[in-house]
Amino acid sequence: MKSSSRTANLPLLVSILLLSSMGIAGCEVKFIPDIDPLLLPTAPSSGFAELDVVETDSQTLELEAAPISPSDPDFDPDDPQMWIDAIESRWPNVDVISCMGQELIQECRNWAAEELGLIYEVLEEYILTDYIDQPLIFIRTAHDNYAGLTAQYAEGDDKTAQIQISDHAWRTSPAVGIQDAFDRFFPMADYFKSVVAHELTHAATWFYPELLDWWIAERGTDDGGVPGNLFIGRFYTWDQFDGIEDPEVYRRAVETEFFAIVVATLMYDPWWGQALDR
Secondary structure, three states: OOHHHHHOOHHHHHHHHHHHOOOOOOOOEOEEOOOOOOOOOOOOOOOOOOEEEEEOOOOEEEEEOOOOOOOOOOOOOOOHHHHHHHHHHHOOOEEEOOOOHHHOOOOEOOOOHHHHHHHHHHHHHOOOHHHOOOOEEEEEEOOOOOOEEEEEEEEOOEEEEEEEEOHHHHHOOOOOOHHHOOHHHOOOHHHHHHHHHHHHHHHHHHHOHHHHHHHHHHHOOOOOOOOOEOOEEOOEOHHHHOOOOOHHHHHHHHHHHHHHHHHHHHHHOOOOOOOOOO
16 A cells, blocks of 8 residues: 555645535535446456567566557547547556447447546546556446446455446536536536546545545544535435444445545536646
8 A cells, every 4th residue: 555645645635625614516416336336248358558578588578568648649539449548558457348349238338539538537637546546447337317336346355446427427517516406407528527536536435445534534523414515415315325224334325425526526616616726
């Protein structure tokens, strides 16, 4: 665990915490943090760059191929596969399911090139990037009852997060507050990006539970209710957690959701302008 780099992120975490106590704008959305992942008929294709093998007299050297960049002269921004290759070569832990060929799975659909470009931007800009260094799978889903969803699963100590993004991501603003009542009628790229950032935060707290521990300790609230206020979080579907009987499990469920809402708001909320200089 890269403790020094994560400690360097504390100023950003403090900014997130401060933002959570402010009145911030936010539209109704359904984020569902915990469900079973979509089943892949075969093992996901490798999210790692291909390695060139160089033979020498004394040893065999493996040279990692240079990441594909959108700034390359031959890069075609209208080609979804080029964006997938760029994402997977720059972030080796990320696997983008193309929903084509061997990656054609139930309930998925093809990515638009623009959407993949936005995911690339979010991965560049994400403020808790040190916490998403374990396997991430992105799927464009045909579901229409949520904007984003993160399925979490593990084999032994190895954790994976499967992030599903739907059409509603284009019309879901991050803060889910009263001022967002009509935002769903105006699709925006920053809404799409905020959903990706929201789900990445679910992945981060899944990979590193101590991040959620920090958030809960710093917020210092334990009233058993839902977090937020009229301007941030009020119109989130908190009733989805009503079936959780254990008070501590309930608290962690609602706090990880609120944490994701606040991170996405801090990065991409359109009412307040982006809180960070990206």
